[in-house]
Amino acid sequence: MKSGKLEVVKGSGNVFRDLGHKNADADQVKAILAAEIIKALDREGLSVRSAQSRTGIAAADFSRIRNANLGLFTLDRLMSIINRLGSRVEVKIKVRRGEKVERGMLASKGLVRA
Template structure:
């Protein structure tokens, strides 16, 4: 990360992945999960669903919904989160393409 100084305060620019910036293992997957949960939260608001109603539609227990909305993704795979979005009326499209780098990257794009 690049260091900058503004108003005599030194700071580092983000890489765009806060989980990687914090040095957490599995940062790419955490960023994907976080983005998917953000869309689930958005869908729940748009559909005006309570946690109980959302849990029923998504096929998971209400405590899992509560934990998910608080950032606890344990026990929820990316696939399960995508399934939850499908059940809330979202289409999921996965696109695979060659990377310019030696090792590719995971990226979530929301329309």
């Protein structure tokens, strides 16, 4: 095992931004919504097929969400899925002005690959 000094870098609070994703804020919201969908499925003990029967949404979509394959989903589609599962989404927006966060902050420091 290599011994060496590790540098600890404080992240922005959004892993997608830290990794240089172009739409980092939207990706983070999608991940949060997907996690809530998974919680609802688990809470109700629903398989992807039973979720399809209950909501009319394709089982393949629930599989994609469970596997964090969210590229095909829009924010409103994910919110609609949550609604069909019987939950409501409350959105609070807070816009903060602050220090400019460089795209790919960690990548630029050579800590991850861009």
